[in-house]
Amino acid sequence: MLNRVSSFLSRPAGSAWVALAGLPMLVLIAAMLLPLFAGTSQFAAAQFGSAGQTPSDDKAEVAEKPTSTLFPETIKNTTALTPDGTLYIDSKNKALFVRAHVVFTAGLLEMLCCPVQTKEHESILSTPCPPRMVHAGLLALGAETGKPAQFGETFQPPTGEDLTITLLWKDEDGELQSQAAREWIRTATRRYFTAKLPQLPEGLKLPEEEKLRYDSVRNELLHYGVVTPELREKFLKLTNDPAFHNAVKELEKTSQPSTMDADWVFVGSSFQEDPDSNTPRYLADGGDFICVANFPAATIDVAVRSSASDSERGYEAFTENIPETGTPVLIKIQRTTDLAKGGETPKDR
Known part of the structure; x- marks a missing residue:
C-alpha cells in the first residue's frame, strides 16, 4: 500500500x-x-x-x-x-x-x-x-x-x-x-419526455399554455417536466382517442423522478x-x-x-x-x- x-x-x-x-x-x-x-x-x-x-x-x-x-x-x-x-x-x-x-x-x-x-x-x-x-x-x-x-x-x-x-x-x-x-x-425532470403517438387525433389542438407538444416528424408526444396527476387528467379530457390517452399515461410514468441508483x-x-x-x-x-x-x-x-x-x-x-x-x-x-x-x-x- x-x-x-x-x-x-x-x-x-x-x-x-x-x-x-x-x-x-x-x-x-x-x-x-x-x-x-x-x-x-x-x-x-x-x-x-x-x-x-x-x-x-x-x-x-x-x-x-x-x-x-x-x-x-x-x-x-x-x-x-x-x-x-x-x-x-x-x-x-x-x-x-x-x-x-x-x-x-x-x-x-x-x-x-x-x-x-x-x-x-x-x-x-x-x-x-x-x-x-x-x-x-x-x-x-x-x-x-x-x-x-x-x-x-x-x-x-x-x-x-x-x-x-x-x-x-x-x-x-x-x-x-x-x-x-x-x-x-x-x-432529471427539467427536460422533455417523449411517448410514441402515430398522429394527433383529428381536430385536436394542444393548449399553448401547457408544455405539451407534438413532433410530426418523429411521431412523438412531448412534455417538458413532470406530468402530475392533475396534468394527466387535464390532458386526457382533451380527447377520447385511446392512442393519445396511452401516450399521456406513458409521459406521466416516465417523467416521475427517482433516486439515483x-x-x-x-x-x-x-x-x-x-x-x-x-x-x-x-x-x-x-x-x-x-x-x-x-x-x-x-x-x-x-x-x-x-x-x-x-x-x-x-x-x-x-x-x-x-x-x-x-x-x-x-x-x-x-x-x-x-x-x-x-x-x-x-x-x-
Missing part, C-alpha cells in the same frame, strides 16, 4: 521528502501527502465559489469553523491527512472523510462535489480539499483505480473500485444526520503536463471530483452512461433532501468490499 501511495505522490510532488522508515503507516502517508498539499488554498479562504448559491451569513460563519469543532465525535479516532483538516482517514473502519459544504440545492447536475471555485453552479457540494489528496487517501485504503467512460460506437462505462459514499451533517438542533449520497440526487467507482483521473510550469497536473483538481456525469478527468464517476450535455443531463439535485446552502458536510468514502467484509449492508452501492 505504501509503495502505491508513494508512486502516485512522486509524480506531482517530486522526491524531495525524506525517508521516514520506522514510523507508523498512517504517519508515513500523512507525511507524503503534505508536499502534495503545498500551494493549495487554505481552508478558510475562498470557501464558496462565486457560481454557487449564496449562503446566509450564519451558515457562512459556521462553515468556516474547523472540522474538529463541527464533527468532533466523527473524527476523534481518525488521522488528519491535510494540515488544514479537510481530509481524514479512519484506518480501523477503512474510511476517508472529506470536508465540504452545500453550495447548490436545485437544478441539473454534473457533480456531487467539486473543488472550490470550479463547478459550484452544477455541484451540490464544494470542498477545499484537492481531489488529488483524496486519490492518495483512497490508494492508502487499498482502492484500485479504473478507466474513464469511453464514448464511441459502443459506450463503455467507467470502471474502478466500487465505492460507498455517505454524507454527514448537523441539523438545526445540532443532531448528527447521515444519508446515502445518492439520496441527494434524482433523475448508479454505483460510484474510483476512476482515478490522470496527470497532464502543465505547459506553463512543465510539471504534472492532476486533471480532476480542475473540477471533476465526484461526478454524476461522465468526464474523462473524473476522480470518482458513476458507472453508467450519463451525459454532460445540457439537453441530455441525467440527474438533478433532490432539493427536498438537501440541507440549506452553506451547511457543512463530511463526505464519507469507503470501499464497498470493505463494508461487505465487515458484515454491513451498504446504504449506498
Whole structure:
C-alpha cells in the first residue's frame, strides 16, 4: 500500500521528502501527502465559489469553523491527512472523510462535489480539499483505480473500485444526520419526455399554455417536466382517442423522478503536463471530483452512461433532501468490499 501511495505522490510532488522508515503507516502517508498539499488554498479562504448559491451569513460563519469543532465525535479516532483538516482517514473502519459544504440545492447536475471555485453552479457540494489528496487517501485504503467512460460506437462505462459514499451533517438542533449520497440526487425532470403517438387525433389542438407538444416528424408526444396527476387528467379530457390517452399515461410514468441508483467507482483521473510550469497536473483538481456525469478527468464517476450535455443531463439535485446552502458536510468514502467484509449492508452501492 505504501509503495502505491508513494508512486502516485512522486509524480506531482517530486522526491524531495525524506525517508521516514520506522514510523507508523498512517504517519508515513500523512507525511507524503503534505508536499502534495503545498500551494493549495487554505481552508478558510475562498470557501464558496462565486457560481454557487449564496449562503446566509450564519451558515457562512459556521462553515468556516474547523472540522474538529463541527464533527468532533466523527473524527476523534481518525488521522488528519491535510494540515488544514479537510481530509481524514479512519484506518480501523477503512474510511476517508472529506470536508465540504452545500453550495447548490436545485437544478441539473454534473457533480456531487467539486473543488472550490470550479463547478459550484452544477455541484451540490464544494470542498477545499484537492481531489488529488483524496486519490492518495483512497490508494492508502487499498482502492484500485479504473478507466474513464469511453464514448464511441459502443459506450463503455467507467470502471474502478466500487465505492460507498455517505454524507454527514448537523441539523438545526445540532443532531448528527447521515444519508446515502445518492439520496441527494434524482433523475432529471427539467427536460422533455417523449411517448410514441402515430398522429394527433383529428381536430385536436394542444393548449399553448401547457408544455405539451407534438413532433410530426418523429411521431412523438412531448412534455417538458413532470406530468402530475392533475396534468394527466387535464390532458386526457382533451380527447377520447385511446392512442393519445396511452401516450399521456406513458409521459406521466416516465417523467416521475427517482433516486439515483448508479454505483460510484474510483476512476482515478490522470496527470497532464502543465505547459506553463512543465510539471504534472492532476486533471480532476480542475473540477471533476465526484461526478454524476461522465468526464474523462473524473476522480470518482458513476458507472453508467450519463451525459454532460445540457439537453441530455441525467440527474438533478433532490432539493427536498438537501440541507440549506452553506451547511457543512463530511463526505464519507469507503470501499464497498470493505463494508461487505465487515458484515454491513451498504446504504449506498
